[in-house]
Amino acid sequence: MSFNSAVASRHAAPTVGAAGNGVHSMEARNIHKSFGSQQVLTGLNLQFQDDAITTILGPSGTGKSVLIKHLVGLLEPDEGEVLILGQDLWKISEKERYDLRTRMGVLFQDGALFGSLSVYDNTAFPLRKHTDKSEDEIREIVTRRLSEVGLDKAHNKLPNEISGGMRKRAGFARALVMDPAIxxxxxxxxxxxxxxxxxxxxxxxDMHAEHQGTYLLVTHDIRTARKVSDYVGLIWKGKVVHYGEAEEAFASGDPFVRQFLSGESAGPLGMD
Ligand SMILES: Nc1ncnc2c1ncn2[C@@H]1O[C@H](COP(=O)(O)OP(=O)(O)O)[C@@H](O)[C@H]1O
Ligand SMILES: [Mg+2]
Structure with missing residues (x-):
């Protein structure tokens, strides 16, 4: 028996949703996605825990970024559904999908700032684009957000004039400026x-404690996962093979989960 089927049989149960009955703010149902002949997502299911920080871990190239792109509505699944705030992303109009996107904030790897805009203008950008707030109101919000991420003194800097860490913090401020639900x-x-x-x-x-929201963080750094996660999801071969409370996952005796979360090479996980 291949390892993958062993894992699948042990972890195939539908993922937990402690909210139980009601609607989850974010859910992936049976997502399949291929690029050419390469199957990346192969029936991925996950009901994300509302108002919690979920960390998704998985080897590089397993489709973690592809999953995020599906959840944000930038990629359409070949099969399956993405439900955001109770709406099926691909059963609504483009306009509705666009509106839903304004309820989501994304921090990409490098902060994805506009190089020609100052930190202040980068952070103000979503407000100027998606709201009809006055410049006074925008200044109030942007100043507060930049202060929260420790960039009070960097308003007028261009992205290439600040460090990588500062760029990420600016990206974070921008991701939160619309008070996103996710x-x-x-x-x-x-x-x-x-x-x-x-x-x-x-x-x-700190930002999650202050503003709440459903956070999804992809990392391959176990220390990051240990530090920030309320819930942990493990992706393996295009599926979520484990989702549960972080504390339980890190204490798990399951050899697969242990190997995954310890980052050790010895264990049931192989390279192929
Ligand atoms: N737009 C695309 N076109 C073709 N292949 C893609 C595209 N996006 C991702 N892939 C492939 O899908 C796989 C998963 O990618 P990705 O989600 O970026 O992995 P990771 O888990 O490291 O974030 C990779 O093999 C990648 O090359
Ligand atoms: Mg990635």
Whole structure:
């Protein structure tokens, strides 16, 4: 028996949703996605825990970023449904999908700032684009957000004039500026040294405590996962093979989960 089928049989149960009955703010149902002949997502199911920080872990190239792109509505699944705030992303109009996207904030790897705009204008951008707030109101919000991420003194800097860590914090401020219900972080710790990673993780926790929301963080750094997660999801070969409370996952005796979360090479997980 291949390892994959062993894992699938042990973990195939529908994913937990402690909210139980009601609608989840974010759910992936049986998502399949291929690029050419390469199957990336192969029936991925996940009901994300509302108002919690879920961390998704998985080897590189397993489809973590592809999953985020589906949840944000940038990629359409070949099969399956993406439900955001109770709406099926691909059964609504383009306009409705666009509106839903304004309820989501995304922090991409490098902050994805506009190079020609100052930190202030980058952060103000979503408000100017999606709301009819006055410049006074915008200034109030942007100043507060930039202060929360420790960038009070960087309003007028261009992205290439600040450090990578500061760019991520600016990206974070921008991701939160619309008070999103759902926030995505795609490997926020990539390219940061351990100290800056730790500071960014503290910031994520502080911002979540302050503003709530359903956070999904993709990382391959186990320390980040340990520090910030309420829930942990493990992706393997295009499926979620484990989803549950972080504390339980990290204490798990399951050899697969243990190997996954310890990052060790010895164990049931093979390279192929
Ligand atoms: N737009 C695309 N076109 C073709 N292949 C893609 C595309 N996006 C992702 N892939 C492939 O899908 C796989 C998963 O990618 P990705 O989600 O970026 O992995 P990761 O888990 O490291 O984030 C990779 O093999 C990648 O090359
Ligand atoms: Mg990725």
């Amino acid at each position: 926030v995505f972080f795609d490997e926020p710790d990539s390219g940061l040294d351990p100290v800056r990673t730790s500071l960014l993780n503290d910031l994520i926790l």
